[in-house]
Amino acid sequence: MDDVEVPAFQRARRPEQRELRRQEILDAAEALLAEMPAEEISLRELGRRLGVSKTHVVRYFESREGVFLELLNRLRLSWLEAALASEWPAPPCEPDGVMQAWADSLAARPVLCQLWSLLPSVLERNVSAGTVRAYKLIDLEHRTTLANLISDRIPALGADDALTLTRHAVVSLVGLWPFSNPAPAVVEATADPRLAGSRVDFATMYGEILQTTLASLLARAK
Structure with a gap:
C-alpha cells in the first residue's frame, strides 16, 4: 500500500x-x-x-486504550507548553478573558478534546490499574501546571481553588464535547430553525462554563 x-x-x-x-x-x-x-x-x-x-x-x-491515554498526555503537555509560551494573555489579565483564551485554545485542538472527552467511558477501560495510576499521576502534574498558570493570571484565585477549577473544567469538557460534535443525523435535525437553541458551539459554551465556575470560586473565596 x-x-x-x-x-x-x-x-x-x-x-x-x-x-x-x-x-x-x-x-x-x-x-x-x-x-x-x-x-x-x-x-x-x-x-x-x-x-x-x-x-x-x-x-x-497493552491495549488501544493504553495508546490513547499516552497520546492524551502528550497532546495535553503540548497544549500547556503553547499556553505558557504565548497563546494565553500575559498577566495581569481580565479573568473572563483568561477563561475564554482557555476555551479557544482547546477548541483549536479537536483531537485533544476528543480524547479527553472519552476518558471515563473509553480510555480508562481495558487497561491495567498500573497504567491508569501512571496516567492519573501525569494528569495531576499537568493540572497543577495549569492551575499555576491560572493563578499567575488571576491572583485572587488561590492555588487550591485553581486546582479545583481544573477538575470542574475536565468534567465539563467530557460532557460538552460530544454535544458540540454531534452525529450527522443530529446536525441535520437541528438545522431546523426551531431547534437553533439545540446547536452548541464548544468554544462559546465552554468559555461561559469556565467563567461561571471561576466567578463562583472567587465569590466563595471572599
Missing part, C-alpha cells in the same frame, strides 16, 4: 529504539484520530498504518 509508512527498524532492542517506536505508534494514532472517531480505531488499524502487525503494537502498549 502506498500510504503505509516503512518502520525505521523491525525490532527495537535499545531503550532509545523502543521510545522511538512508541512515538511512531502515537504519531500514527494521532493521524488516525484526525480522520476518524477513536471508537473506530483498532490496534490492527494502527499496525496497518505503520506497516506492522497488531502483535507488534502490543509490545509497546
Whole structure:
C-alpha cells in the first residue's frame, strides 16, 4: 500500500529504539484520530498504518486504550507548553478573558478534546490499574501546571481553588464535547430553525462554563 509508512527498524532492542517506536505508534494514532472517531480505531488499524502487525503494537502498549491515554498526555503537555509560551494573555489579565483564551485554545485542538472527552467511558477501560495510576499521576502534574498558570493570571484565585477549577473544567469538557460534535443525523435535525437553541458551539459554551465556575470560586473565596 502506498500510504503505509516503512518502520525505521523491525525490532527495537535499545531503550532509545523502543521510545522511538512508541512515538511512531502515537504519531500514527494521532493521524488516525484526525480522520476518524477513536471508537473506530483498532490496534490492527494502527499496525496497518505503520506497516506492522497488531502483535507488534502490543509490545509497546497493552491495549488501544493504553495508546490513547499516552497520546492524551502528550497532546495535553503540548497544549500547556503553547499556553505558557504565548497563546494565553500575559498577566495581569481580565479573568473572563483568561477563561475564554482557555476555551479557544482547546477548541483549536479537536483531537485533544476528543480524547479527553472519552476518558471515563473509553480510555480508562481495558487497561491495567498500573497504567491508569501512571496516567492519573501525569494528569495531576499537568493540572497543577495549569492551575499555576491560572493563578499567575488571576491572583485572587488561590492555588487550591485553581486546582479545583481544573477538575470542574475536565468534567465539563467530557460532557460538552460530544454535544458540540454531534452525529450527522443530529446536525441535520437541528438545522431546523426551531431547534437553533439545540446547536452548541464548544468554544462559546465552554468559555461561559469556565467563567461561571471561576466567578463562583472567587465569590466563595471572599
